[in-house]
Amino acid sequence: MPHDGGKHRVVIVGGGFAGLGCAQRLADHDDIGVTLIDRNNYHQFQPLLYQVATSLLAPSDIAHSLREVFADQENVDVKLAEVSAVDPATRTVTTADGATWTGDVVVLAAGSQPNFFGTPGAGENAFPLYSLDDATRLRSRILGLFEAVDRDPTLVQRGALNFVIVGGGPTGVEVAGALADMINVTVPAEYRNLDASTARIHLLDYGDTLLRAFSDKAHGYVAEVLQERGVVLNLGTGVKEVGTGHARLSDGTVLASRCVVWGGGITGAPIAAHSGASPGRGGRIEVEADLTLSGSPGVYVVGDIANIPGPDDKALPQLGSVALQSGKWAADNIVADFQGKPRKDFVYRDKGIMAMIGRGAAIAEVGEHHHEVHGQLAHMAWLGVHAALMTGTRAKIEAVIDWGWDRFSKTGGPHVLDRGEEAQIDWDDDPTATAAIGSSAPTG
């Protein structure tokens, strides 16, 4: 029975792909009122964070105001708040400032957070890439290092142009490729006193291949493209410790570096541990096939924060497409619930996977049979798919202009150093880095 002024009330935590997909689907139903809570007042398009970090796109290209998205849908109310707890029994959400929101149904769509796997110093000193804030911080650190070397070229000896990227999955590969393009193309055009050939990008992974989800042929292609562009591949190697000025590798090597990028893994968002459920594999919440929390039919858990059963009972991967589809599916089940109809078990439609490696180089496995394409064609497919998925026409147009500009100019996108603190580096603060530079240990 509808209440809350004649409407059923659905409270959604998180305005990422999953939460937004769910809210947009529910917005079509006038008898449902939606409260969408997020700690940010915008939806961020995570697959393009690396392009903000490497100055290809502006932050505004990949962030879209949630209020603007729902400006024409009066039954969706956006609230800016940090959710600190969820009570599945009463379907009540509590925010950090003590406010509470109760719904007939709660949808938990709070995503992931970086997983540093207990690596000493990584949380404090490495640069994760999970939010817009992370991306602008990393962009300022990269630009801050170029500025520092432009002023004082001797800083190269102290590792100022050594970039260490941890993780050979899509995030690590995409950052490595974009950074290589920046160093090979943009930096020589803009920093006249900087010898770009002295820069080193190290891409590390404990495994022996990059982009494991792709085929063996793709593994060879990615490695070849990155090496051609000057990326040093440290496969079979991980990071044991991160300092302010160094990374200690699992083979004992110490690399002097002021920029260690963390693409080493993710775990469920912190709220997973305060949701009344015990987080399972990967710190994520196990859900039933219909996307509800076991024993709590009024609570749905969707997107990255959930272990959603897929074929062969293996959990589905943390992908934008899984998040979007699960959010929409939850909405359909919620509507069915309100109409007294049965819910349906989630079926994921796998339309393929893609990864960008750099200018003119990408891999796409498309269609049900994952037909594989490499190179320019895959690059164009990647641009088309990502532009289509972006929220808001203005963002799509601006991104396409920036991509076109990057393709035909040498200056790339907006090189804005807006986080001044990331350019303030104390070059003497790390004795391990100083010892590594002064000894025979490689500095890159």
Ligand SMILES: Cc1cc2nc3c(=O)[nH]c(=O)nc-3n(C[C@H](O)[C@H](O)[C@H](O)COP(=O)(O)OP(=O)(O)OC[C@H]3O[C@@H](n4cnc5c(N)ncnc54)[C@H](O)[C@@H]3O)c2cc1C
């Ligand atoms: C760098 C990077 C590159 C990626 N590339 C690809 C790709 O190429 N293709 C692909 O398919 N997938 C990619 N992914 C994965 C994809 O982005 C995620 O699977 C997807 O964003 C998950 O959506 P979600 O809605 O579950 O979570 P998110 O998009 O993380 O959204 C969660 C939302 O919840 C909010 N939130 C979290 N906790 C709280 C709280 N306590 N209170 C209030 N609000 C909260 C956050 O602010 C956020 O808006 C990439 C991810 C990253 C990080």
